[in-house]
Amino acid sequence: MSIDRESAVPLHVQIQEHLRARIERGEFAVGATIPTEAVLAGEYGVNRLTVRQAIADLRAVGVLVARQGRGTFVAEPPVPIDVTMDARNLRIEHERARRAAESKGRRMVERVLEVDLVMASAEAAGGIGPGPATRIRTLSTSEGVPLLRTEYWVRSPLPPEDIRARGEEPGGIGPAAWNEIAGAEMFYGWRSFDARPASRADAEVLGVPVGSALLERCGLNTDEAGRPVMFLRRLAPGGRMRIVIPYPRD
Template sequence: MQLGTIDRGDDRPPYRQIAAQLRDAIDRGELRAGDRLPSEAELTRHYSVARMTARQAIQELRTEGLVVAEHGRGVFVRLPAPVRRLASDRFARKHREAGQAAFLAEAEKAGVRAQVDQIEVSTAPPAPDVRERLRLDDGDSVLVRSRRYLADDRPIEVAVSYLPAEIAEGTPIAEANPGPGGIYARLEDAGHTLDHFVEEVTARMPTGDERRRLELPDGVPVLVVVRTAFDTTGRPVEVCDTVKAAPAYVLEYEVPAR
């Protein structure tokens, strides 16, 4: 790439100008995913600035999640996460009847290879917000299913489902692999025909544990989707708390105009 110059009349400090030039090079495709950025020493020489100024410029891009540092190798343009468009019909019965859970159905549509790991199943008292969403009484327990999802070997989502223990215990839902169609198919097998879902979507920065499990660089936010599933009687039968790597997803909702 062709490096520019520092404009001493610009109100922006030099490190922000350098960061802007590098950012523009990434946006234009002069620096592509996996390319190495000029080193601190190279930036220092070219722009005639202090090494700390060059370091601040690179740190600016790291904070934005555009680049990642690899120890002993340099700083590289971050590889894009596999983008998965989450359509409104991802929980449609047709997918369950075809033996596909929602993640597998979406992965197939996106042309990526889906994997699930870090599966943990336990029974525990629900947190107050889960108890309220599931309309449970004091003393009721929930079956907890925690897992991580990967697309083409890259982790993009962690999820925890909470189901009333009296519904889920003693069924395949309590197994690591609940079988074709996932836990929603097993709920319907147990007589809880699903009627609708309610989702709440927010965004925030990840916790340290989430950043580690999703292998996120500094500065990359997450989407938090809390979904409640209701059966045809109006009973809430599952709450799923999902944390998604924001760059890996486009959320798509079809809203009837009536």
């Protein structure tokens, strides 16, 4: 199989695209082993390091998965959880993601990883103002699969130990607990969506390769009067969660 050596597209990217196309047309089925680096290097007429980079890129985005001592396999495509956000309703519904998971027969649990009282980061201070704030880091999982890594910044009326205790309950932090933690019923201030590569810390918690694509959703929650009460950042591995915002005409 030939590649274009005159193209401005790097060789490893061309190989990555070829391999992805071969998977999509069924040449390599889900669960099948792809050829070794040596075989692929011979097919494409490149060195093994070029093939290795192409495979690493496909592993990073979840198309391939390596199994120690067994080879590299075509990964099972993830079935994302669709979380619908109603553009007409500003009241935050903490059950939204849980209901979305349940609609696919999966149970979602949010557990606390860390709680500490620190000075607000520059980004968080831009939302809730500078000064001391409670930082809460959580991990949401479904059937043991990590879905979301979240960092909340809030000036909570609750001490860190009380927040940790809520996170240790059997079902993790429940919807009612978040309003208690914030000290108010919360409403959407704004949300932003971006993509970022997984850092080493992200990769460890979310169970993905370093550098893999993450969906980043940041936002500010307010009380009913519009006063800022919580800044948050959520990170989701590509393909595990999808945000849907319908725009009704009525």
